[in-house]
Amino acid sequence: MLIALAGNPNTGKSSLFNAITGAHQHIGNWPGVTVEKKEGTITFEGKKITIVDLPGTYSLTAYSLEEVITRNFILEEEPDVVVDVIDATNLERNLYLLTELMELTDRIVIALNMFDEAKKKYKLDVKKMRELLGLPVIPTVAIKDKGIKDLLHACLHGYFKPKKLSYPEDVENRVEKLQRMMENLDLKNKRWHAIKLLENDSEVRKKFANLGRKDILHEAEHLRHEIEDIYGDDIETLIASFRYSFAHGLFHEVAEPLNVGGVTITDMIDHVVAHKIFGLPIFLVVMYLSFEFVFVVAAPFQDAIDLIFNGKTLASGQHINGLIDISYHWMASFMPNWASSFINYGMLRGLAAVLTFTPIIMFLFLILSILEDSGYLARVAFLMDKLMRKIGLEGRGIISLMLGFGCNVPAVMSTRALKNERERELSIALNPLIPCGARIQVFAFITAIFFKHNQALVMWSLILLSMGVVALLGYVYSKTIFKGKAEPFVMELPPYRVPSLKGIFIHMWEKSEGFLRKAGTIIVGAAGIIWLLAALPWGVQFGGENSYIGQIAHFLAPVGAPFGITPESIIALFFGFFAKEVVIDVFYVLYGTKEALFAAMTPLQAYSLLLFILFYTPCVATLATIYNETKSTKFVLFVILEGFALALFFSFLAYTIGSFLGVGG
Template sequence: MTVAFIGNPNCGKTTLFNAYTGANLKVANWPGVTVEKVEGAIDSHGVHIHLVDLPGTYSLTSYTMEEQVSRNFILSDDVDVIIDVVDASALERNLYLTLQLLELGRPVVVALNMMDIVEKRGMEIDLHRLPEMLGVPVVPVSALKRRGLSVLLHAAIHHKDRTHPDQLIHDHPEITHHKHNHHHDFAMVYSDVLEDKIDQLRVLLQAQYPDLQNYRWHALKLLEMDQEITAKYPLQGIEAVVDRSYETDIINEKYAFIEEIIQEVVVNREERVAATDYADRLLTNRWLGIPIFLAVMAVVFFLTFFIGDMLRDYFESAIDSFSALATSGLTAVGAGEMLISLICDGIIAGVGGILTFLPNICILFLTLAVLEDSGYMSRVAYIMNDVMNRLGLSGRAFIPMILGFGCSVPAIMASRALENKTDRYRTMLVTPFMSCSARLPIYILFSGMFFPENAMIVAYSMYLIGIVVALVCLLVLHLFQRQETENILLIELPEYKQPSLRTVWISVWNKVKDYLNRAGTIIFAASILMWFILNFGPSGYGAMNDSFGAMLGKILVPFFAPLGLGYWQISLSLLAGISAKEVVVSSFAVLFDGVNINSAAALATLAASMGQMGFTQLNAYCMMLFSLLYVPCAATIATIHTESHSWKWTAFSVVFQISVAWVITCAVYQIGSRLF
């Protein structure tokens, strides 16, 4: 059987889904739509269950691509049971989606999540009365503490054939007679005016579409003038019934019923924990919010460098020993000089150099995952809303940019949550300026070599510059493409909570696994390719200065010279970095005669020799700056094309990013060389 998990954003749905599936997930795109779906499979109670985690949505009224996907999948015949994950601590808001799901006429089980927060607030929920009012099973669970999981699946299995509600017990003391008497059939019953119109539309639908399922739900959508349903099921004579949109009326009556539910099932409703409200007075303060966000990110990078560097020493020693062992072993078996150079100076120097930065990458992923799961990241969109409004966007557009600190690919994909196409395109254009984790090894390498006393501050400045450049570009675009549409931010600020260790672990592990996969594929192949083009030239195997790589790098030198990067080795490494930004570092290890970038002493010697070439701290800073801003990796370029469905826009994005990188880096170098 197939079970679909649906719920509001931040209701704990993904944590619950992960509690069932662990890291055994399958991630892909919905057919024909660039929206990610997450699937898993488990065996429970003797049944093989296919689980689908749908994108978070507040309602079944589709505005964004995620909402459309959730609605279409729920309406399809692929779903046997819908598990509606409800945040018990925000019952009033979550029940709106619940009532919409109940009107679909499909098997629904309510998972009442975050009961631990309800208990902390001193509240209680009547778990006998709530199922009576909704007509479906309500199972209390705690995804964080993994409670009630087996009971929830047991209820789903035994409820999969129930398309009609269980016994409904409503109490309406103010109504002595109800014209339609639908309280035995539906959880949500509307006023006589709306019920009259629903009945009239049902008659019309039955006459014109005799094979249609759930006439009541379709009638409600026609009353709301839902564009998709209205276009798909045109009705003759509908004008006599639907003289205007009744969406507001339906929403108001739903919330009136929700208020009735709350009054009957929630005890001690007035008891609340003020910790979240108190924290938000500080963290979302108009004047303090942004400085606090910058301070939080500074702490993130302090941990990334301080703890990561301590662990990196062990990785460096291990890879250094492995390289020496490989060299002696190959020499002992009589391997040729070329083979030894390929393996040690090419593969081990390239791939091993990237693996030494794994501790720093892990710390970065870990801190970002903790911030996201704690509920803080949605506050960032809120505090940036005023700034983004001045740039013609809502604060929601800042969410993809924040995700860009991890990886540009999912960050670009996150722009699909924006309703306006122009907003999506503008956000995709500037998101690559946010410093992804793949650039971190570049910062660590060059800041450690040329700014050993202030490496963390120099690297942190790259992240700040990325944000500033993105915002300035958005401002320029806004001045040239002024829109009259109002950008309103509607976003939930969830309860602050202790991050789930399981959720954080799965998030970090998936990202680390992707990093290792890139090291074993793209970077491995790039290191071998780089070794070949640097050791072979028109005359065959020989000196690096006469190689094909040197020839190509020297062709690029005039382009990079005004930026302070007029060295053929630097030019070639930046070109190779288009495949993956980590390749800049792995190429660097191969380009400079297989230098051991895992050794602090070797790096100090290399920095001194580069200094004699004229490569100073200013040049190193410009190297990091250009690496931050120039064209993103090939995977990001492919994602931009997938999301925009336009090669023209993709080409424009690449040219735009290279141009911005060249102009800014050139300005920094030319001004800096005159001042210092």
Template sequence: MLNSFALVGNPNTGKTSLFNTLTTSYEYVGNWSGVTVEKKIGDLKDGGGQLVDLPGIYSLHPLSRDESVAAQYLMEEKPAALINIVDASQLERNLALSIQLLEYGRPMILGLNMMDVAKSRGIHVDPALLQERLGVPVIPLVARTGKGSTKILDALKDVPEDAPNRLKLDYGIAETAISEIEKLLLSIPGLPDHRWVAIQLLSQNPVILDALSAKLDMEAAKEIVSRCEAELRRTGLSSSLTEWIRAVRSGYIERLCAASVDRSAQKPHNLTERLDAILTHRFLGIPIFLAFLFLLFKVTFDWIGNPLSDWLDGFISGSVSGYINQALDWAGASSFTHALIVDGIVAGVGGVLVFIPQIFILFLIISFIEDSGYMARVSLLMDSLMEAVGLNGKAFIPFIIGFGCNVPAVMSARSIEQPKDRLLTTLLIPLMSCSARLPVYALFAGVFFRSHQALVVLSMYVLGIAMALLLCKVFSSYLLKNESSVFVVELPPYRLPQGRSLMRGTWEKGKGFLRKAGTLILGGSVLIWLLSYSGPGGFGVDMDNSFLAKIGGLMAPLLAPLGFGTWQSGSSLLTGFLAKEIVVSTMNIIYHVPNMEGLQGQIALSFTPLQAFSFMAFVLLYTPCLATVGVIRKETSSWRWTAFSIGYAVILAYLISLIIYQGGRLLGLS
């Protein structure tokens, strides 16, 4: 059986970067806290075992669902060794977790990461002294460049079965209580180190308490805790065991850092602080963020994306379609097969693939902003606004992730501590404009708003955020009344992202789009074509008499007040439930056009600018895609909340599109 090694550390200390370097896997890396929300497992490159990347935590005492994953893993598993990654520039704060891990009693390697950041700030850390005091290997690292990673792999080869020099702090007056709890634990098989479990129990760790509730004499344990706390109060040391244990650890860490960290050359104001003075300014911060978004869409569409998309469209509709037609003619394919492949698969999938340049450019820029450390500042900027509507700035991080894909965004809501806040965030994330909606925006904005394409697409993103904030206020006031919460966010240092990291991050985001093109969109295109090719009269019927027209026709009267009451629009929106990209695939098949230019011509004949904007708003807001619905069900464990997320979105989309279209008509717009 392969050895299992656990990678543990505070959020944003470089754990996932190191995980990608040490294993054959690749996980998403972001320069903000909360990137990892569940444990990831990968095989070490040298074949020496498996590495488990646990969510970033500040303590083994969990505050949120993702943090409880780490504590539960340590309670239930027995890793061969721990790799604790700490930020060398924030050593004192990071060591609070390290002490708890050293008490766990398993062999451990301390990865002293971000040595380059510490050096740039004038902070000198002595790894040799830390290694001597802590009794474990201390290896300097720069995880994002891979520096020091081979030393980690070498150290794992020589890991002993048990910790040779286990750290054992003297908790003074609490030692008696620890010993008494250890005796109670002797009868319970399969536990980790008894002293560690006893200390965690005395600290009221909920994961440990839950695991022991049915196995331990909890009344006896409570009696031990009460006696010890009474003694602490009598001597004036502390009011609770939890505070006393924390105070003992803090004192040890202070003494350790005083000996091993030299801050005499620390710079009073670094680049991060100077940039924060501007980018997180009380009044300028949000306008700067909106300007960044506008620039992002300007680059994505006007400057780079559209020319590349036009070239790709010409290649698919020209060379690719031509070769496929020749191959089918050579093979003697039937007219049915020919129509299925050319009019169904090539038209449906190709109609979406032409937007690959815009999507990958968007992901590249978003990856750059994330890796630079700016996204964490955005959540800080939004805190006061989020608090006014019933959440805090931490909830804005899943919203931002939702710009890429709603599925991982919903999963990232696990990092929110309070259950009601977490549920509220989960329900609102589908209003964020994910990359799957981008082909729809690009199609309609390219036809009707070509000179203002970036501004129109930006308006869709802003509309999604505005609706989320509005509904957040409504839901938190009447449906999910939230308790007050404290907002704590990790502000990482600004850094210039590495080219390799950007390329891998962009590919990891974009390959999901390509995977859908080869599976869900492909299957959906075949189904849509079959529905358009067949009808009550059999196969090969006129499009207006097809099953697809019949189905879309049922929705047309309902959509008429919104400005797009045609069966073509109804069919496209219905199939868009599978994936929002399929809206474009469906239109490509329905209008039976050879290339994107032809589709744009048909769209120009079927819509007015006002109708197009109303349609885009409806696509933004209506029901989440099938994958998002599935993950909402998984995260909420409730069909009721899942159905609610679908229902409110459809109603909201209808109302907003109705206001846009009917309001525009009253103002004389067309």
């Protein structure tokens, strides 16, 4: 058996080596260089073990001979176990090398050396460290021969199921791309090679040049520039900062400092935003400020787009033509009226509806990108970890739930960050219950008409109800359908930074683009279909009771009665299945004006409708994404049924209680 001792300089590695091997050691040089190589052989529990003391290094870059020797030995000789000797009195700094070793090998035993000294500095939770890393962690005091037998025992019989350090999605996607290009190469640990190529490691670059794979080198360079553009920093600093985030997060989880030490601005902010009492209210304030910013700042842009496309009717009754009217009259001069009407008042108005929602979606993703890139979202995950575990998810689950407020499609996709399949499925099942930006738009539209003086209160009641249902169902699901506990993991805590403008805009665009494409196709299509149903059969009043849409409304009238939902609303809900924003479009087609809509429903009926919209089936794009992520039709059906069951329950409850009490009728 071969064991390698690695670690930072001055961690007591040599003392540990001496304590293990005693007099049975041989000193020489590493081949071709003058760096000292110490090797020893012992027999432990009847097994012959060779111990190699690797040179002390702070990292595994290619800058020094010691670093190259260490990483090449681990990569090429593949020792059975690598013991990372950590100076426990300088835990956080020493954890950086561990992050690099974890990329090289899975079989690591951590020796927390100088543990007696460290206890005076921190309160260390060794058991938690073992759980979080999935590796054996043994406290040792090498100069006093303490913990040596436990260490060797762990090397022989230890449990190795390491949690992998994962980089942000932008980096991981590019690492995977490079790995795929290396598929046919005879290389050990392709992931490590891919990361090192992205890091611009000179030794690894030489290796690929010698292999004659310039295509991989060119691609790596291209991908490296892309990452640097997104984050606005050089790659070495970035990769190092991701590893430090992991080390910092792990340190925060397992060590409680007892003594004086340097305090950074990050430490100061973390001290408050991750506070037991203040942390959650601060999170609520940040969320409130973010949403307020999104909706208020988007409003003038939305009104401007609406004005440009739809024009407006002045108080005097005079109508200012918008682009749609102008285009309609122009087309009507050379094509039949119905065709011009279909193109302009059907399709083009659908497109205008999409563009009207664009500012809100873009600002929402802008603010989420700022929160993410600044490092605050990682703290939210840290803060919510304990709470989220009660509903069977780890802290990172909160991020996908929060993204759901923007759009459920990227939110469902973001559950990939959860490594545990059970947690992922649970998160996907809960995600559609979070009202997306489109549903919030519909809420804003309806509440503005029916609850002018209590708009914020009604909106908040819906959002809080959805959060309550998510918490309750999460708890129930984690005890029944998705039974299990959230796995322990290390929460990366990057230092706070001012996000780069370019990075924010790239992230914002990446997230908004998908939404716009979906909206641009589905909404425009749905708008065309609605127009046809409202116009056919030919000769009837547009959207009148003799039109197809009017007939469907008449037919569906009894279905919505127990919930106070009007037939017109049922049609809107049906089309909302294509995209939630279409609900507003249908109301415009069916009622013409907001005043007519106000006259058609009581506030209680409107609230019942809002509750139905809050929970009923997610849009077709979300369902397609859920299928893509789970590859299960049953799961998609489950999500649809879950939504309808909740929608019917709350809608019925609200309408029945409201009617009984005579509220809002």
